[in-house]
Amino acid sequence: MNRHLGLVVVAALLAACSANEARPEARRDPPFVFPHSPHVEGDVDCLECHASITKATALENRVRHVQLPRNGETCSGCHDAVPRLQIPPRTRDAGLKFSHADHLARLKGEKNACVRCHTSLPEQKALDYGAPSMNACTSCHNHAKEFAAAKCLGCHEDLKRYPKPVESFKHQGEFLKLHGGLARGGAESCASCHEQTFCADCHSPTTMPGKPSFIFPEEVQRDFIHRGDYQSRHVIDVAANPASCRKCHGSNFCATCHEQQNLVQPPGSTVLPRNNHPIGWGTDKTSGNFHGDAARKNIVTCAGCHDQGAASLCVTCHQVGGFAGVSPHPKSWKKTTADISKNSMCAACHR
Amino acid sequence: MVTPSRCVASALLLAASFVARADxxxxxxxxLISAGQQLRGTEAGQLPELVKVATVYELIRVSAREVRNPLFQDLEISFSGWxxxxxxxxxxxxxxxxxLxxxxxxLYVRGLLxxxxxxxxxxxxxxxxxxxxxxxxxxxxxxxxxPAGxxxxAFGGVPVSQRFSSRNTASSWNPAGGDLAWGGRLGWTLAMPGVAGRGLDLGVSTVSVTNKSDPVRKDLGVDFRLQPIDMLTLVGNATYSLYAERVAEYNITALITARKGLTLNLDVxxxxxxxxxxxxxxxxxxxxxxxxxxxxxVRYQFTKTVNAGLDYHALIEPGEAAGTTTTGGEAMGRVEWESHGAVAGGEVGYLRTGDTGYTSLRGYGRKTFGMLFVAGDLMEVMFKQEVNGQKSSLTGSLSAGYQLAKAWSVVVAGRAGVTPYFxxxxxxxxxxxYNAVVRVREVK
Known part of the structure; x- marks a missing residue:
């Protein structure tokens, strides 16, 4: 692995650098300069300044559709002279497929029809445009089918740009606990906004360099499972919900640490492992500490140290004809009709 | 010889060429540089050894979307690695x-046709x-x-193992290690008019993982999501092990939005x-x-700045004698305040399982001062039974970050604690x- 690590890192950096060489998105646009509300309240038609919007079939950054009236008639009711304003360019990409021309054609004749969607307009010095919310769309368009099929790209060019879920797509309540169940049937809906790199922050203990709370200690609001001193809690958590651990961690993950703690003897080691099992663990069924009872209740804890396939310690006694003598299988165990000699797990005991 | 790292390097170089064509x-x-101490076990009867650990990490994530190409729509290439x-x-x-x-x-390419x-x-x-x-x-x-919803x-491939090492189940960190995985899902969706999301999703799926032809997983799954009305969503799934011929798991949750800001969930x-x-x-x-x-x-947004949540689950577990059960419990409560770039919260956790368990208390906060932020986190855990001879554990962290120019930021964090093992x-x-989004779409 290490031999080509340099090449891997260089390739990754190349990818990152090519991003840097691309033209970056403009920094925050300058503040708005036009006071919209007094003009809307003064019953000035939006099209007096935004006439060309009626022909706009797409939302284009850097194209403003603003032209202040050249003659003074429109403004003279309030202003002695046409105010001189320098309209700064706007560079932020709306990220939507939207035709003002189509929508305004349906509202022809309605004065200031724009405010049906543009309920909040930017005022002087405002930095935020106050774009119409999605409610403005769904008040006329029902998108239930598109939502269910995760067909968001009909309107949204790129959902992944949003910093937080918006409107009805907000992940409220106990969403963290629900999201696994929802993803089973709707992973493609998740993929509309989230790349799998996002999921991997928490769901990839096999390939991540550390637990999320280690990489993001400053993210105090996030629900990280292994926060704080998890070393001391993990034995209790695995007793409470063994399956939860096993959804992410294979036995060898546990064994990697347990070997370093000398709880498990690593292959080839001559140092005897520390025995943490209580008295009576091995053979005393009346001790209350018998390993068979503990294994029945929580076999996953055993797997944290003793899951080495056919080389597992259990096989020493539990193989057919071995020291333990009795079948370790539970009562529900069904005899298979398959040839067990071809299954290496069966063959480990049934030699 | 073609090694896994050479494959990865080639894939990354190919991805880099794609990135240049993205919008x-x-x-x-x-x-990231981290330094601290870790424990290493020694022979029985001797104290564990403390070793110093200092590691430099470089984590990289690059996603390129809307890559121009003659075949796919919304072609996306995504890479994260370290x-x-x-x-x-x-x-x-x-x-x-x-x-090293x-x-x-x-590292994947995704496209629509x-x-x-x-x-x-x-x-x-x-x-x-x-x-x-x-x-x-x-x-x-x-x-x-x-058509018709x-x-x-379908999917197929080889389960991932850590650091490109053996994918064999016994040596992989992957819970479903092996050399072949395949499966698929048949789904049906009925969208109902009304609010976005209202409708029914049903699915039947299967997953099979094998290791040298021995079964690792062989499961059949069903799942559903039903939102009959705006305020109620039911989500459920079940998995049946075809190998063991038993139910591996089932989960049913009802999520109720009782009124704005108040959500309830009931789970089995x-x-x-x-x-x-x-x-x-x-x-x-x-x-x-x-x-x-x-x-x-239950979770409730009391005011614009204060929300709180509380949940409890009874844990019905195997008892001491075969065939018997015992009941434990798990609870978590949280109150959080957030206003004008400041967050403060408190949590109380409770877990009882068998004759062990713990109670935890946690307080956290974060405050932004323009380009600077500070965050703190303090957690105490009190154990029902002693862990390594100790009754409690106290850990805390303090972080500070500063937003530098051009999408760069720096974070310094320190963690300290008194635990059963330290x-x-x-x-x-x-x-x-460095965190940046670059858009190269030309004005149309």
Whole structure:
């Protein structure tokens, strides 16, 4: 692995650098300069300044559709002279497929029809445009089918740009606990906004360099499972919900640490492992500490140290004809009709 | 000889050439240096040894979307990976014995065909659909949306192992390690008029993982989501082990939005832990006990700045004698205040399982001062039974960050604690982060 690590890192950096060489998105646009509300309240038609919007079939950054009236008639009711304003360019990409021309054609004749969607307009010095919310769309368009099929790209060019879920797509309540169940049937809906790199922050203990709370200690609001001193809690958590651990961690993950703690003897080691099992663990069924009872209740804890396939310690006694003598299988165990000699797990005991 | 790292390097170089053709590029780089101490076990009867660990990490994430190409719509290439170097002892979770290591977390290409009716993804990815349980594999998946709300998906590949080492179940960190995984899901969606999301989703799925032809997982899954009215969503799923011929798990949750700001959830979760072990583990044949969790939660937004949540689940577990059960419990309560760039919260946790358990208290906060932020976190855990001879554990962290120019930021964090395994524990971290979105779409 290490031999080509340099090449891997260089390739990754190349990818990152090519991003840097691309033209970056403009920094925050300058503040708005036009006071919209007094003009809307003064019953000035939006099209007096935004006439060309009626022909706009797409939302284009850097194209403003603003032209202040050249003659003074429109403004003279309030202003002695046409105010001189320098309209700064706007560079932020709306990220939507939207035709003002189509929508305004349906509202022809309605004065200031724009405010049906543009309920909040930017005022002087405002930095935020106050774009119409999605409610403005769904008040006329029902998108239930598109939502269910995760067909968001009909309107949204790129959902992944949003910093937080918006409107009805907000992940409220106990969403963290629900999201696994929802993803089973709707992973493609998740993929509309989230790349799998996002999921991997928490769901990839096999390939991540550390637990999320280690990489993001400053993210105090996030629900990280292994926060704080998890070393001391993990034995209790695995007793409470063994399956939860096993959804992410294979036995060898546990064994990697347990070997370093000398709880498990690593292959080839001559140092005897520390025995943490209580008295009576091995053979005393009346001790209350018998390993068979503990294994029945929580076999996953055993797997944290003793899951080495056919080389597992259990096989020493539990193989057919071995020291333990009795079948370790539970009562529900069904005899298979398959040839067990071809299954290496069966063959480990049934030699 | 073609090694895994050469394959990865080639894939990354290919990805880099794709990135140059993208309209939207997200790039993030995190350089992280951490130093602290870890325990190493010694012979029985001797105190464990303390070793110093100092590691430099470089984490890179690059996503390129809307890559111009003649075939796919919304072609996307996504990569996240990291490399690290241990300056002193090798940390416990390095995944290798060498001081230099690294891994690829995701590296896939995803594209849409036929007006979005067909989605293809290939590379290192996760399978979340159906009974997949976020199976991480090197392979591909295909989703086809059919008429009348039907959809069919299929996947195939090789389960991922840590640091490109053996994928064999016994040595992989992947819970479903092996050399072949495949499966799919047949889904049906009925959209109901009304609010977005209202409708019914049904799915039947299967997952099979084998290791040298021995079964690791062989499951059949069903799942549903029903939102009959705006305020009620029911989500459920079940997995049946075809190998053991038993139910591995089922979960049903009702989520109720009683009124604005108030959500309730009621849950039943049932599972068989042994069926979460690999079927080719010798331990999976020793037991067949079941566990059930029943409970619910409530979360309420009291004001614009204050929200609180509380949930409780009874844990019905196997008892001391075979065939008997015992009941434990798990609860969590949280209150959080957030206003004008400041956050403060408190949590109380409670867990009782068998004759053990713990109660935890946590307080946290974060405050932004323009380009600067500070965050703190303090957690105490009180154990019902002593852990390594100690009754409690106290840990805390303090972080500060500063937003530098041009998408760069720096974070400094320190952690310290008194735990059952450390009389005094402290480690420190410095993190330099670059996080940028680049749009290169031309004015049309």
């Amino acid at each position: 939207v590029i997200e790039a993030s780089s995190t350089t 490399g690290s170097g241990d300056l002193q002892d090798v940390r416990w979770d390095a995944g290798t014995t060498g001081k 290591t690294g891994d690829v977390t995701t 036929a007006r979005g009716q067909v989605q293809l993804r290939a590379g290192r990815e996760f399978v979340a659909a159906g009974a997949g349980r976020m199976l991480q594999l090197d392979g591909g998946d295909l989703l086809i949306r059919l 039907f959809s069919v998906s 979760r049932h599972y068989s832990p042994d069926l979460f072990l690999a079927a080719n583990s010798i331990l999976s044949v020793f037991t067949d006990t079941n566990r059930t969790e029943v409970g619910g939660g 009389e005094q524990q402290a480690d420190a971290m410095v993190k330099l982060v």
